[in-house]
Amino acid sequence: MAHAATHDHHDHHGAPASFVQRWLLSTNHKDIGTLYLIFSLTMFFIGGAFAMVIRAELFKPGLQLVQPYFFNEMTTMHALVMIFGAIMPAFVGLANWMVPLMVGAPDMALPRMNNLSFWILPFAFIMLLSTLFMPGGGPAGGWTMYPPLSLQGESVAYVIFAIHLMGISSIMGAINIIATILNMRAPGMDLLKMPVFVWSWLITAFLLIAVMPVLAGAVTMLLTDKYFGTNFFNAAGGGDPVLYQHIFWFFGHPEVYIMILPAFGIISEIIPTFSRKPIFGYRAMVFAIASIAFLSFIVWAHHMFAVGLPMGAEIFFMYATMLIAVPTGVKVFNWVSTMWGGSMTFETPMLFSIAFVILFTIGGFSGLMLALAPADFQYHDTYFVVAHFHYVLVTGAAFSIMAAAYYWLPKWSGNMYSETWGKIHFWSSVISVNVLFFPQHFLGLAGMPRRIPDYNVAFANFNMISSIGGFWFGASQLIFLGVVVHCVYFSKKKAADRSWEGAKGLEWTVPSPAPHHTFDVPPVIHDDELAHGDTSH
Amino acid sequence: MTSGGIRRSVTAWAAAACASFGTAAWANPEPNQLNMTKGVSEWSPYALHMVGFWVCVVIGILVFGAMFVAMFRFRKSRGAVAEKWTHSTKLEIVWTVIPVIILIVLAKLATGGLTSFADTTGSEMTIKITGYQWKWRYDYVDYKGKGVDKVGFMSKLEESSDRTRQLKSNLDPAKIQVDGYNTYLLDVDKPLVVPVNTKIRFVIVGGDVIHSWWVPALGWKIDAIPGIANAAWTNIKEPGVYRGQCAELCGQDHGFMPIVVKAVPKAEFEQWLTTQQDEAKVQKAAQTAQTAPAPANQG
Numbered sequence: 136m137a138h139a140a141t142h143d144h145h146d147h148h149g150a151p152a153s154f155v156q157r158w159l160l161s162t163n164h165k166d167i168g169t170l171y172l173i174f175s176l177t178m179f180f181i182g183g184a185f186a187m188v189i190r191a192e193l194f195k196p197g198l199q200l201v202q203p204y205f206f207n208e209m210t211t212m213h214a215l216v217m218i219f220g221a222i223m224p225a226f227v228g229l230a231n232w233m234v235p236l237m238v239g240a241p242d243m244a245l246p247r248m249n250n251l252s253f254w255i256l257p258f259a260f261i262m263l264l265s266t267l268f269m270p271g272g273g274p275a276g277g278w279t280m281y282p283p284l285s286l287q288g289e290s291v292a293y294v295i296f297a298i299h300l301m302g303i304s305s306i307m308g309a310i311n312i313i314a315t316i317l318n319m320r321a322p323g324m325d326l327l328k329m330p331v332f333v334w335s336w337l338i339t340a341f342l343l344i345a346v347m348p349v350l351a352g353a354v355t356m357l358l359t360d361k362y363f364g365t366n367f368f369n370a371a372g373g374g375d376p377v378l379y380q381h382i383f384w385f386f387g388h389p390e391v392y393i394m395i396l397p398a399f400g401i402i403s404e405i406i407p408t409f410s411r412k413p414i415f416g417y418r419a420m421v422f423a424i425a426s427i428a429f430l431s432f433i434v435w436a437h438h439m440f441a442v443g444l445p446m447g448a449e450i451f452f453m454y455a456t457m458l459i460a461v462p463t464g465v466k467v468f469n470w471v472s473t474m475w476g477g478s479m480t481f482e483t484p485m486l487f488s489i490a491f492v493i494l495f496t497i498g499g500f501s502g503l504m505l506a507l508a509p510a511d512f513q514y515h516d517t518y519f520v521v522a523h524f525h526y527v528l529v530t531g532a533a534f535s536i537m538a539a540a541y542y543w544l545p546k547w548s549g550n551m552y553s554e555t556w557g558k559i560h561f562w563s564s565v566i567s568v569n570v571l572f573f574p575q576h577f578l579g580l581a582g583m584p585r586r587i588p589d590y591n592v593a594f595a596n597f598n599m600i601s602s603i604g605g606f607w608f609g610a611s612q613l614i615f616l617g618v619v620v621h622c623v624y625f626s627k628k629k630a631a632d633r634s635w636e637g638a639k640g641l642e643w644t645v646p647s648p649a650p651h652h653t654f655d656v657p658p659v660i661h662d663d664e665l666a667h668g669d670t671s672h
Numbered sequence: 673m674t675s676g677g678i679r680r681s682v683t684a685w686a687a688a689a690c691a692s693f694g695t696a697a698w699a700n701p702e703p704n705q706l707n708m709t710k711g712v713s714e715w716s717p718y719a720l721h722m723v724g725f726w727v728c729v730v731i732g733i734l735v736f737g738a739m740f741v742a743m744f745r746f747r748k749s750r751g752a753v754a755e756k757w758t759h760s761t762k763l764e765i766v767w768t769v770i771p772v773i774i775l776i777v778l779a780k781l782a783t784g785g786l787t788s789f790a791d792t793t794g795s796e797m798t799i800k801i802t803g804y805q806w807k808w809r810y811d812y813v814d815y816k817g818k819g820v821d822k823v824g825f826m827s828k829l830e831e832s833s834d835r836t837r838q839l840k841s842n843l844d845p846a847k848i849q850v851d852g853y854n855t856y857l858l859d860v861d862k863p864l865v866v867p868v869n870t871k872i873r874f875v876i877v878g879g880d881v882i883h884s885w886w887v888p889a890l891g892w893k894i895d896a897i898p899g900i901a902n903a904a905w906t907n908i909k910e911p912g913v914y915r916g917q918c919a920e921l922c923g924q925d926h927g928f929m930p931i932v933v934k935a936v937p938k939a940e941f942e943q944w945l946t947t948q949q950d951e952a953k954v955q956k957a958a959q960t961a962q963t964a965p966a967p968a969n970q971g
Contacts, residue, residue, distance in 0.1 A: 196845040196856060198838065198840070200839075207923075207924060283880065284922060284923060370897075370900070376882060376897055377897060377900065410746070416759045416760075441893050441920075443895060443900065446790040453783075457779055461771050461775070464768075468763075474743065477752070477754050478746060478752045479748060479752070489743070500732060503728060503778075507724055509782055509785030510720050512891065512892035513717055513888065513893070517919070577706045582705075587917070588927050589927050590927070591857050591858050593700070637754075
């Protein structure tokens with residue numbers, strides 16, 4: 136930690152004093168990271184509010200609160216806001232904060248573009264959310280926007296423009312991350328010495344660059360079909376509605392890995408720290424992420440088993456999808472092996488990480504079942520699928536983000552959060568999220584389709600249990616907000632530079648809170664300081 | 673072991689698994705139902721579903737078990753000291769190869785299911801299904817090699833459900849019952865009538881947007897897409913009333929376009945079909961009678 140002494144310990148040393156200069160015109164990776172994280176937390180609560188409307192309407196049979204069309208707007212907006220507004224920006228925010236600190240770079244490679252890619256997002260979401268207040272309402276055709284249904288909406292142009300903006304933001308963010316990782320690593324930080332989190336983001340960034348333009352193409356074709364008389368997806372004009380689904384899911388499947396690979400990276404940082412033992416099978420972990428990323432490009436039609444594909448296509452996509460279980464299994468086994476023989480403590484980040492491994496694996500199990508095409512003829516578009524993707528996205532992606540927040544908050548804020556309240560948040564969340572989503576497996580298997588505002592009385596009990604879990608989970612996240620606000624502004628407990636006993640990696644060699652500028656002089660890399668141990672053997 | 677042997681042993685395993693999970697063959701959703709229906713058709717994904725389920729349960733017990741042992745044994749508070757090892761090629765090969773073997777077995781079973789599902793040959797009857805916002809249309813195309821003349825009708829949510837499901841109707845969904853089953857949102861004005869023990873081919877299309885025709889007891893759903901004719905088949909083994917719903921978001925009343933299939937013995941079906949055809953003829957005659965004098969009046 137000799138080089139840490141070369142840094143100024145003053146808070147925000149070198150940060151512009153004026154608010155506008157500091158936040159609106161920021162080119163600093165830490166400030167932009169903070170902006171991303173605040174934005175994503177805001178969107179998490181807005182998307183969560185939509186989910187509360189959904190669960191309230193589904194509390195019991197009969198329509199009590201909202202019209203079916205508004206219900207469809209809620210399911211559509213909940214998905215768009217959570218995917219593009221909460222999960223993705225949270226990971227980009229974490230990358231902004233942590234990637235330069237982890238590879239020993241002074242900042243991101245392209246700081247002005249970094250500013251632009253963040254500041255596009257609020258405008259994109261204001262535009263998207265404003266459609267809810269317009270005559271004709273917001274998008275109600277599902278987040279996948281399948282034509283012809285999505286073209287019946289009045290808000291198509293707004294939604295598509297918003298999606299274009301989000302796509303541009305993501306692509307710029309991805310280019311920035313790749314440029315930073317490939318060009319700005321400190322001398323001695325070889326690719327195979329990088330933390331797994333950095334690896335996971337390098338691969339994710341390539342996925343983003345590959346598929347966001349595909350989404351842009353798909354929605355642009357929707358736009359021209361709606362307003363300029365083209366017939367890409369209009370059967371009556373010689374087009375093909377299924378073509379849209381192929382293009383959409385060619386984006387959509389890599390997209391779901393965009394939302395989970397950085398989570399794998401986070402968990403691979405946290406479990407070794409609190410096990411006080413290096414990550415098991417570092418190279419296998421990196422290779423597994425790369426294999427999953429590659430496979431994600433050749434499995435898209437497993438979202439379409441029920442559209443009536445030729446049998447050969449169903450078989451190909453089924454086999455390819457099942458293959459993903461192998462590298463994913465390797466990751467889970469390696470996390471367990473990292474814990475085995477360790478010296479474990481269970482602070483909040485570790486609790487969230489352990490919950491991630493168990494609950495994400497449950498989501499993986501239902502994923503394996505869904506991959507079996509004949510069984511998918513039953514599961515498809517039911518609550519079984521809803522349960523599956525919420526296990527991987529809420530207890531997977533969102534839990535990993537919360538784990539990361541608790542893990543790095545001391546580094547960001549310079550203060551320790553309240554461990555007691557962090558644990559209360561954890562236990563409240565982990566119990567309620569299972570009350571919320573586990574019964575949805577039963578509902579789907581019993582025959583309840585997804586995206587319906589009302590249901591038969593046979594589905595009543597599990598829906599009520601699920602709704603209670605939903606309100607409880609939603610309320611639990613207010614604890615999270617409280618813990619974060621308390622930590623940043625009110626906590627008296629100062630964080631050490633190395634905030635966790637077992638923490639390794641460059642980010643723990645700089646002061647807490649991390650000063651405005653770090654690594655003006657590239658750090659010297661000591662192999663035994665790396666989170667995954669010495670790989671030179 | 674031959675592949676037949678594998679399939680037999682897996683089927684036996686699945687059967688044992690089912691026995692422990694409850695044996696009822698649900699025709700319609702039951703209150704608190706936990707598992708998928710076995711279905712009433714010759715083709716069913718139920719056994720595959722159960723094999724997949726138990727594979728996951730076993731792997732889950734092993735992995736989570738190991739995790740909990742680790743969390744108990746290797747706690748710092750129990751004085752555990754971290755070991756130094758970071759990899760084991762032997763172990764990593766083992767837990768790559770074992771999943772591959774399990775997947776090959778699952779893939780073989782699933783491929784068999786797909787092949788039989790895709791085979792619509794030898795069907796004795798064809799019904800065309802069209803999805804509309806927000807009702808279904810059924811047209812009987814042929815039966816036992818003979819064309820069916822003008823038998824087709826719309827099938828939509830029956831009236832009491834429709835009244836009850838209006839926002840703030842204050843009507844009780846629990847009161848809508850047929851034969852002791854709650855049929856709220858699962859009953860129609862005119863069901864699809866089909867014969868049992870007959871291989872029926874469905875041709876499924878969408879009239880406006882994409883819908884999906886799904887009756888859980890038949891074991892599958894398939895999308896009804898404008899401009900594309902999808903095919904699927906069933907061969908129902910037990911007479912009964914089987915209920916389902918549209919499974920692809922199709923607009924505001926997506927949740928209110930149920931499907932009811934009434935499977936009856938062959939003789940009863942043939943009688944029903946004759947009546948329908950006669951009615952169609954009478955209607956046609958009445959229409960011609962109405963339209964025929966028109967030119968005379970004008971003349």
